[in-house]
Amino acid sequence: TRADSSMYPPLEPYTTGTLQVSDVHTLYYEISGNPEGTPVVFLHGGPGGGCDAKDRSFFNPAKYKIILFDQRGAGKSTPSASLEENTTWDLVKDIEKVREHLKIEKWHVFGGSWGSTLSLAYAQSHPDRVKSLVLRGIFTLRKSELRFFYQDGASHLFPEAWEDYVAPIPESERHDMVLAYHAQLNSADDETRLRAAKAWTRWEMFTSKLHVDPAHVAEAEKDDFANSFARIENHYFVNDGWMRDGQLLERQSIDKIRHIPCVIVQGRYDVVCPATTAHALKKAFPEATLHIVPDAGHSSREPGTAKLLVEATDRFSSL
């Protein structure tokens, strides 16, 4: 089966807009589906990944008012790839600004990968504003998670792609890949920055699906996408997301959201955000429903993953 077979048909927004959220940043947002429907906000991954038109199709357009927005520096939000005033907690505040701007009292929250990180950070900060949580490919930005994907873990499963990922980095700096990439992604030299951005992004795109998807990998060749995705991801990682290690999984954090209906969908063979973090989230948050998809990697578009995500949003649409 294809992911598309369980997702809703392609959909165009009925309105789009921009919202200035700081002296520096203006966010792009769009709304699709039913203007009178139950509102849901989609939080994209990366960070820095931006929204994709297909992301609208996880929701029944007859039931949901579907809100997508590009986080600071991502997608159509401006200035592109800007790291200024760009932190987890700025984004949590932005979600509230978008909610207030759209005159929404309470909404469903849907996020995968970094979008699951941000969904947890937002729900723990504003639990009274969250109707439900649908989370995929759980990422909480712990040092162990970053180490596995960017230093020593996924490298053992994708040795050929790993060679391309380390290629731009001098041998003497390869003991700390995230830091070494930070130097190149913030180089004064455009060529150095772009070469590093594409190598960083290729690594993630090549490893995101159980079966390597050339179209997905080709995304890394788009200069603007690679630049935003790599620079913003790396910026968040060198700063540990401005969180204590494991903060989103702490008892005091999880207790704020245990009353919220929550479905977690995790690929068994997700090498970007391995299942160990989804398992830790389920142990801390036993009321949540956890699905481990036996034949899926990281991507939301893996057939088994897309099917369970749509089943979850269908179920929550009546809340």
Ligand SMILES: CNCC(=O)c1nnc(C(C)(C)C)o1
């Ligand atoms: C550690 N970052 C994983 C993540 O959030 C992510 N992986 N792919 C994406 C996009 C689908 C947005 C490209 O986001």
